[in-house]
Amino acid sequence: MSTKIVLFSDIHEHAVFSPRALLDKRLFGLLNSTFCRGGSYRMERTDAAVRTILNDLKPDVIVFSGDAVSTSDPREFDSALNRLRPLVDSGIPILFSPGNHDRYVRDRTCREGFERFRIALTRSCPLEWPAVYETEELRFAVIDCARPFNPVLSCGQMSPETASFLESEAAKSDPRPLVCVGHFPLRNNALLEFRHRLIGSARATALLENGSIALSLAGHVHLPSQSLDARGRGEIIAGSLTKWDILREITFDGGVFTVRDLASDGTPR
Numbered sequence: 001m002s003t004k005i006v007l008f009s010d011i012h013e014h015a016v017f018s019p020r021a022l023l024d025k026r027l028f029g030l031l032n033s034t035f036c037r038g039g040s041y042r043m044e045r046t047d048a049a050v051r052t053i054l055n056d057l058k059p060d061v062i063v064f065s066g067d068a069v070s071t072s073d074p075r076e077f078d079s080a081l082n083r084l085r086p087l088v089d090s091g092i093p094i095l096f097s098p099g100n101h102d103r104y105v106r107d108r109t110c111r112e113g114f115e116r117f118r119i120a121l122t123r124s125c126p127l128e129w130p131a132v133y134e135t136e137e138l139r140f141a142v143i144d145c146a147r148p149f150n151p152v153l154s155c156g157q158m159s160p161e162t163a164s165f166l167e168s169e170a171a172k173s174d175p176r177p178l179v180c181v182g183h184f185p186l187r188n189n190a191l192l193e194f195r196h197r198l199i200g201s202a203r204a205t206a207l208l209e210n211g212s213i214a215l216s217l218a219g220h221v222h223l224p225s226q227s228l229d230a231r232g233r234g235e236i237i238a239g240s241l242t243k244w245d246i247l248r249e250i251t252f253d254g255g256v257f258t259v260r261d262l263a264s265d266g267t268p269r
């Protein structure tokens with residue numbers, strides 16, 4: 001028996017303009033999406049990845065580590081959902097952890113757009129964060145640390161309740177390895193400067209470092225990376241699918257996690 005996971009992240013559907021964006025942080029996100037990211041984030045890679053996942057990879061579990069959109073505008077969520085809908089319709093469980101761009105602002109229409117997206121995307125596997133999803137071989141702890149921050153910060157914040165949840169799951173005498181699914185990396189990462197850090201992560205980081213969390217699957221940092229031991233335990237940062245054209249196929253077999261990196265069309269990287 002083995003379990004196959006496909007991990008992708010940070011698809012960042014392009015920002016769309018709303019007059020209300022002039023009133024809050026969305027203006028920064030719009031400028032960033034239009035002038036900084038521009039054409040280097042290619043949305044057709046999401047479409048190709050969806051085809052590859054369904055036609056070739058056929059995983060047991062799909063992990064989407066968040067940042068579906070750029071500024072949380074409901075039209076961005078609609079576009080993202082349209083691209084991802086075949087995954088939803090396949091019935092394969094989708095474990096989703098929202099990113100800071102999915103909870104970009106407090107605006108009510110944005111929050112409602114996010115909520116519609118969340119419910120539709122996770123239809124085959126509805127979970128209230130934090131939650132555990134179990135397969136025969138693995139336990140997935142799916143957490144949510146995304147909060148709206150001021151325009152200069154792209155941080156996450158782990159609540160004490162979420163940290164306690166992870167500690168209590170990690171303390172269970174269950175032989176199945178615990179896999180944490182989140183947007184923000186748990187491990188202190190040189191790429192995560194002050195502006196992008198996960199506030200309140202110390203207790204979860206300790207669980208990862210002592211092996212109680214076997215594997216952390218994260219996004220947020222757009223450059224793909226991983227820090228794994230000989231049994232494939234540690235942390236995998238997915239990298240942005242639309243920027244770097246990368247999907248991670250993770251196979252758990254015989255107590256070992258093995259990672260294969262693929263382009264969105266399924267070719268090995």
Ligand SMILES: [Fe+2]
Pocket residue numbers: 010012067099101220221222
């Ligand atoms: Fe992102």
